[in-house]
Amino acid sequence: MSTATPTPPMIQAVAVNKHFGDLHVLKDINLEVPRGQVVVVLGPSGSGKSTLCRALNRLEPIDSGEISIDGKPLPAEGRALAALRADVGMVFQQFNLFAHKTILDNVTLGPIKVRKVSAEEARKTAMELLDRVGIANQAEKYPAQLSGGQQQRAAIARALAMRPKVMLFDEPTSALDPEMVQEVLDTMTELADDGMTMLVVTHEMGFARRAAHRVVFMADGEIVEDATPDEFFTAPKSDRAKDFLGKIL
Ligand code: ADP
Ligand code: MG
Numbered sequence: 001m002s003t004a005t006p007t008p009p010m011i012q013a014v015a016v017n018k019h020f021g022d023l024h025v026l027k028d029i030n031l032e033v034p035r036g037q038v039v040v041v042l043g044p045s046g047s048g049k050s051t052l053c054r055a056l057n058r059l060e061p062i063d064s065g066e067i068s069i070d071g072k073p074l075p076a077e078g079r080a081l082a083a084l085r086a087d088v089g090m091v092f093q094q095f096n097l098f099a100h101k102t103i104l105d106n107v108t109l110g111p112i113k114v115r116k117v118s119a120e121e122a123r124k125t126a127m128e129l130l131d132r133v134g135i136a137n138q139a140e141k142y143p144a145q146l147s148g149g150q151q152q153r154a155a156i157a158r159a160l161a162m163r164p165k166v167m168l169f170d171e172p173t174s175a176l177d178p179e180m181v182q183e184v185l186d187t188m189t190e191l192a193d194d195g196m197t198m199l200v201v202t203h204e205m206g207f208a209r210r211a212a213h214r215v216v217f218m219a220d221g222e223i224v225e226d227a228t229p230d231e232f233f234t235a236p237k238s239d240r241a242k243d244f245l246g247k248i249l
Contacts, residue, residue, distance in 0.1 A: 008071030010035045010166055010197040011056060016065030018051055025051050026062070027221040033166075033199060035070075038192045040208040040229070041201045043218035044244055049201045052218070053170045056199070057088040070165050086114055089159030093171040095151040097143040097158070103130065104139040107158045115162060122161070129157040133187050149180030153187050160191075167191065169200040185211075203248060209233060217241045 011033040018026035025048045033039050041049050054060035056067060058074050058081055067074045069088060075081045097106050107126035111117040117125070130136045133153040135146070143151050152172055159167060169188065173181040185207045192198055192211045202208065208215055208229055215232040217225040219240045225232060236242050 007035060008068065009033055010037075010070055011199065012066075012068040012071075013052075013056070014066045016052075016055060016067060017063045018048075018055060018060065019063055025221050026055065029065070029221075029223060031216065031223065031226075033197060035197055036195045037213045038196075038198045038200065038211050039214045039216055040212035041199060041216045041218060042203075042208065042232075042244070043224075047218040048221040049218055050170050053090065053168045053199065053201060056166075056168060057085050057090060059090075082114065086110075086162050087165045089162060089164030089167045091152070091155050091159055091167065091169045091172045093174045095143070095148075095155040095175075097151055097155060099143055102140050102142060103135070103146065103154045106143070106154060107161045110158065110162050126157070126161055129160050130154070132160075132190075133157045134183070147180060148176045149183045152176065152180075152184045156184075156187055156191070166197045166199070169198065169202065171201050171203070173202065173204060205233070205249060217244070219244070 009032040011031065013029050013031040016026050016029040029052060041052070043049055051060055055062050069084055072084060074084055101109065104123065104126055107129060108119065108122035111122040111125065112119060127136060127139065130139055133156055135150050135153050138146055138150055146154065173184050176184065181204065185204060188200065189211050212229050215227055215229050216223055217232065224238050225236065225241050236245055
């Protein structure tokens with residue numbers, strides 16, 4: 001046996017359970033995402049996808065099990081939690097930008113407050129990130145002045161400004177007008193190509209086929225299938241996955 005310390009998975013969930021009252025929404029979830037891997041999470045509405053995302057950065061407490069990010073167990077609360085949470089960037093369906101702050105201020109706020117970066121440094125990084133997502137020319141505007149696609153790209157830049165190790169996306173294009181979906185998916189694809197570890201809940205099957213290393217299919221709080229996109233889309237094993245694909249494709 002090798003004595004070298006193995007690289008820990010970037011995300012590791014072991015036997016995670018979560019209830020809302022009588023509803024068992026996460027049932028013994030085991031999930032490992034190695035560094036640099038892109039995992040797309042698919043599944044019908046109500047299957048627990050959002051709850052899993054929220055559990056992964058402790059926006060949602062779990063009842064049992066363990067979650068580690070980059071080999072460090074997620075603490076339940078306190079300053080250690082804040083630090084680890086900063087390692088996990090999250091982008092939601094609703095962009096959640098601060099309406100009364102400019103795009104630039106939206107992106108610099110976290111690094112200045114949480115990461116203790118200087119205003120000058122935060123601004124420089126923010127402009128680089130806004131340029132990377134293609135909206136540097138919108139930096140001085142307010143969220144409402146941007147299109148939905150631009151706002152979502154700003155939200156991605158804001159998450160990246162914290163220098164996360166992992167990015168979680170929960171249906172990032174579901175609230176967008178159809179013509180804006182692709183620009184956000186393109187931004188996400190670039191991020192994946194740059195080697196970011198990503199967990200993406202989406203119904204965009206084209207993105208899943210092209211960008212995902214793995215597809216995790218959830219139903220009723222369980223991971224029912226965990227396969228390569230090719231395996232999953234051409235030969236789903238479970239009836240629930242077949243049924244889901246039949247409805248969505
Ligand atoms: P998905 O994202 O796959 O649609 P969710 O994780 O949002 O699923 O929800 C899983 C189940 O948990 C659903 O039945 C949902 O109604 C329920 N649920 C989600 N959040 C709460 C909550 N805060 N309180 C009670 N039930 C909830
Ligand atoms: Mg959801």
